[in-house]
Amino acid sequence: MRSGAKVAIVGGVFVVVASGVGYGGYNLWNGITGGSGGTTGMSGSDERKTGPVTSEEVTSTARDFLAAWAAGEPDRASQLTNNPVDAGPALAGFREEAKVSAVTITPGAPTGSGTSVPFTVKATVTYEGVSKPWTYTSELTVVRGLTTGRALVDWKPTVVHPKLTSKTATIRTGGAKTGEIQAVDRKGRVLTAEKYPSLGPVLAQLRERYGSTAGGRPGVEVFVDPGVEGAPDTTLLTLAKGEPGRLETTIDADVQAAAEKAVARHGTASVVAVQPSTGAVRAVANSSPNGFNAAFEGKKMPGSTMKIVTAALLLEKGLVKADQAAECPPTAMYHGRTIGNLDGFSMNGATFGKSFARSCNTAFIKKIDDVKETEGDDSGLAREAREVFGIGLEWKTGIRSVDGSVPEATGGEAAAQYIGQGTVQMNPLNMASITATAKAGVFKQPYLVAADVDDRTFATAERKLPASVARQLRDMMRLTATASYGTAVGPMASVRGSDKGAKTGSAEVDGQATSDSWFTAFADDLAAAAYVEGAGHGATAAGPLVAQVLNAD
Template identity: 60%
Template sequence: MRSGAKVAIVGGVFVVVAGGIGYGAYNVLGGGDGSTETASKSTEVRSGPLSPEEVKNTAEEFLTAWADGKDPELAATYTNNPAVAKDVVASYSEQAHITDAVITPGQATGAKVPFTVKATVKFEGLSKPLSYASELTVVRGLTSGKPLVDWAPTVIHPKLTKTTTLVTGEAATPPIKAVDRNGTELTAEKYPSLAPVLDQLRDKYGEKAGGTSGVEMWLQSEDDNAPRTTLLTLSKGKSGELTTTLDAKVQAAAEQAVKKFSEASVAAVKPSTGEIVAVANNRKDGFNAAMLGKQAPGSTMKIVTAAMLLEKGLVGAGRPAECPKTVLYQGTSFHNLDNFDIKGGTFTQSFARSCNTAFIKLIDDTKDDHALPAEAREVFGLGLDWQTGVASADGSVPEAAGGGAAAQYIGQGTVQMNVLNIASVTATTKDGTFRQPVIVPRGLDNRQLAVAERQLPGAVGQQLRDMMRETAAWGTGKTAMSGLGGDKGAKTGSAEVDGQATSNSWFTGFQDDLAAAASVESGGHGGDAAGPVVAAVLAAG
């Protein structure tokens, strides 16, 4: 124990108070003398599993030194990465201005020791309570054999990472009051999926919205372009109002819809304007996959493929189209779901039932392996550096050859999309013109929006819309879309990624002037999981 620290045992609870910071550990001493042999005093190189006593003592030593707050280097010596740990522990008081902390451990489970922290954040005469829970794990040193805390930034705070730091001070940007298109306030508490979006909107447009900064504790990233994540507000400052293109009613429906499936995402866009109406995710990692995800979209990509084949005159909605059970292209075999085939069918039937082979059989007839990437870019605006107003990925259909090019025809291989991209594809199909999705009006900052080289030819667009309508009426999208009225169309998709046991579920559809797309990782058939999510969002619009 550090000299100068006062030690007491009160009702079987071990307490250390030093430097105004306390560490209270529920450590029932059970008749022992309570002495702790630190790793530095032991010359024995131990091996094998850790004993409960080693776990308890190591956690006790580290938490005591951390709570003391006077010697970060000492606290770091009880970890297996002291060089890094020292700076993080030091920043806890020096940069985050956290003081008067009481750290209380819970019952250890094996080598894991959970604990809670109750503290105060103080900055220039302002103060506010801070409380959170975290845990540490004790491991045996690889060379020393000593029990040590397995260092990770989350030991100090559960939201810390290797590239972030806890900082308290005057906020760099004023807070915002984000509102939807009708003036309804949008908050992370009411719409959890919007948390990362609202953080970015504040960082980018806080000053333009006319507010004044307050004092906060936040996560500061090494990446200057990454948004700050506010953890505690000591003084709010004054919020400026920022109008978004979102619709609170549709956003609420999106939030509820994704909750029904784990790892689900959805986005909705107005075809007539490109305005993003809703974006929601239900993910363990909190990642905004709806706008930033990059995955194979499965057969939803057949909308783009069909547009290219129609433009080249290789197919027609009512013309015959072969749909065998399997097809071999340059050594790569492709098959339909459950190896179904369609005898004497039309291209509309192949589209509506999502026949893979009908599309791949035509790749040689295009006489251009790069025809699909060109269609995706020139007509649907994919890969054109979208400036939505927040961070987003704009889709990717790289040039490919052979079996790789064939896989792209059915949304596999190197095709990378998120649900915002696919919602935009559907919006372009519905309207006939690519309108780059935006979440705040362009006039807010006069940013340059992406513009496609050409429109979807009228006859091609009409056939595409009709095929999507048939898909919703009797094809693979029938069940999901059955409860919707108006002018409606759909396309399903299932994407196999990295050999996973169950494919990812994809679905996209339109109803009047609203287009939406959803994905559910390991959700299976497109109509089973992603379909109901899209239908719920369209119904709210």
Template identity: 60%
Template sequence: MRSGAKVAIAGSVFVVVAGGVGYGGYNLWNGVMGGDASPDPRSASASSPRTGPVTGEEITTTARDFLAAWAAGESDKAAQLTNDPVTAGTAVLSYREGAKVAKAVITPGAAVGATVPFTVKATISYEGVTKDLSYASELTVVRGQTTGRPLVKWQPAVLHPKLTAGATLRTGPAKTATIKAVDHNGVELTAEKYPSLRPVLATLRERYGSKVGGSTGVETWIDSGSEAVPDTTLLVLSKGRPGTLKTTIDAGVQAAAEKAVKSYDRTSVTAIEPSTGAIRAVANNPVTEFNTALSGGQAPGSTMKIVTATMMMQHGLAKPDSRVECPPTVTWYGYLFQNLKKFKIDNGTLTDAFSQSCNTTFIKAIGPLDKKDLADTALGETARRSFGIGEEWNIGVPASNGSVPESTGTESAASYIGQGKITMSALNVASLSATAKNGRFLQPYLVAKELDDREFATAEPLSEEVASGLRTLMKAATTGNGTAAEAMAGVPSPKGAKTGSAEVGDQATSNSWFTGYSGDLAAAAIVEGGGHGGDAAGPVVARVLKAG
């Protein structure tokens, strides 16, 4: 303990006060050599470091000593009790000095295996303003590889659960002015009321805070260390004057989307206004810094048949009323593709095949031999030229452009039904429906391009025949024995939809996809591991469309 320190007991927590600055812990560190350095040769165990799993006593003692050293502001001592003392020492020192932590009281919980949970109450003090920052974290004790000593497994999240490699905790004047984000009708949007918008609002603040007026306040935040990842505000010590930023979000549709994604784990949904491209809702469950709804990159399954059907109509292969084959299976370059449960449609049309999502139709109608050049290149060209997929989308925050790369062999057949190398986000797939409904692609956007003179992606309008044909196909999917009929039953007309399921690696259950439109609102959702598109993702989309 440093000279002049005083110890007082606060419940089960020791509070160390040194030089007028306090740090809390529940025991004090006493001269233990840490890290993974070589043991003292005089030690009886020097020639045979201990092996095997860490014991309960080692877990308790190591966690106690580390937390006490950290709480006391002894960064070097805390670091030596970890398996990465160089990195840990810098991080613990930065925690105290960079975040302006005047006092930290750490309260441990009961160990669960080798993991010890704990809570932190950090008192932040900056230029006469003091506030508390409370949160929970955990640490894990492991055995040192060379010394055999029990050590804290170092990772930034030990200090704060939102800290990642390269990120640091900071307190001071905010880097950007605060914003008051509002929807297109002027309703305020907050992360508390609309949790899925938290990463969106953070990015909007960084990008546009200085463009909409307002002033900076004093905050404690996690500096991500990367321009691609927004910083995360943890505590506001003094507020700045916010500037108002108008977004395209619709508060009512956003609220419905927030509720809809809670029905399933690992779910994302996006809604777009077809006539303008305005994004009306973005929601994810769980909410993470990575916005899956906007930036995800997953195989879209049979929702891709919207693009494949467009390609077929544009190249004269079929029209909605054309007779097509839908056998149970089809072979492409020796590889067997099949329909769900090997169903077939006898003497059906392209509309029948689309509405019932017949895989073999969208492979057999193109064929790998007599139309090989078309099979290798046309789908990607159609996706880009007619739907803007693969062009650069500048929506106002990071977002995926979608990708339909050139394919060969069996990958070409797989691409027609949304598998292979194709990747899209819920935003991209929602835009497919929006384009079909509107008759032309309008790049989705979240804030007006005039704010920063962004260039919007463009595409060629669909011909009236193709646009009308797409709407016929998608309407059929919502009626009769169409795969989207049940999910879209209560959704107002005019409406259209397409279901999809996508197999992913060794995942036992396919991802559930669904996209559709109703009136002037289009949406798409993915439920990872949700199975058939109409079963899981369908109800999510339907709930959002009804809110529009």
């Protein structure tokens, strides 16, 4: 039996305190609500309310729900939600699986439109004789039930805890599945999520993958079990510390710090830095609030940054040369699809190198038929991406990563691919690697943890860039970064490297008013690529972000 439950007004705020297990919930419930259900719609009246919930309904529904939850009455609490089937087990698990032995829940004042109620949970977790306090905040929203007209809590797993972001996830307390790790950068400096917030998801994956082999000893934790095979747990509270095992990564703490500051200026941004000579990842950062590592796992159209690959294809086939004239009309049509240049500019008679530096779309589209003649089909770009730049191979970076995609396409879709639109899918990791390949002349698979740590086999490209092609490609990227007409000259002016090159990009996304901003560049032996959602031209948002990262090396 529980040792007691009390309801009180503390500082004008309703507070429910309950402790122990095996609660006498019926009497407690009646004591709180007067046995009538109050304004929650449980009075037995057949009258069905309509319209927005009132402030009184919000307050009383939130109060009664939190009271039942705190008292250890998941069945009653779930009936105050619009999804009792899911809410009941989740609320029961809070006690049974998370091992919560006592809890106080304190609601705050309604926020927003007045239907959301923040609250603070102060719990005690007890496991095998060890107890520890646990405090966090969450929020609930009150809505009107569609069929009953009652005011109900709009059920989401995040009501229980903000880290419960899916139906399969549960909070558990017990021995950790894997030992802790102490991840260090390439110079032995300790990397923590507190100091480098973007590394939180990365460190969680590293622990999941290497915690059992890095020599550490598991501790006792409260953690979110995602309920998805291969997905890492998220630690919420440590009851008893384990012994961490040391894991060396390729991260450079200085470059990582710069990347963290750079992405923080944008709502949704990602950046990756890679060393061209080795493939070692020096930084990975995201500003996305949901913890998704878009820098490694995202799938977005890269816009004109893809022209690095397209230019390599055209150069390899002998269809263009950096210092020879190329057509650059205002528009070009291919299989019924018209593609134009920014603001309709044209540069007939200009070199292909200048067309690359100014990002002339039509100079690339005009060569598609010539590529088709030499290749025999429309798949030349897909082959170039895979055979030279390693796109579409199985990269084994040390954590989850997506290695890009250039599907075989025909007609107008093939034209869109030439300028990084359509079905091309990339992320900053892929674009940083493409830039690193252009700089080094050969693909080096990016990696975060050395291959010999777990005997991984790195992906290798079928062939490297011919020396003359690599030289021309680098020269064109240098023009883009340094020539007065280059689209990347603004951001790259501040980059200190003695040898630097770049490519800008903007990807037009259906249903999105402003294009995504892309930028990729190298400076000496560091390459970086960034993506900023809905930020416009590549030099405007993503460019300064990359420049800041390159200057940190």
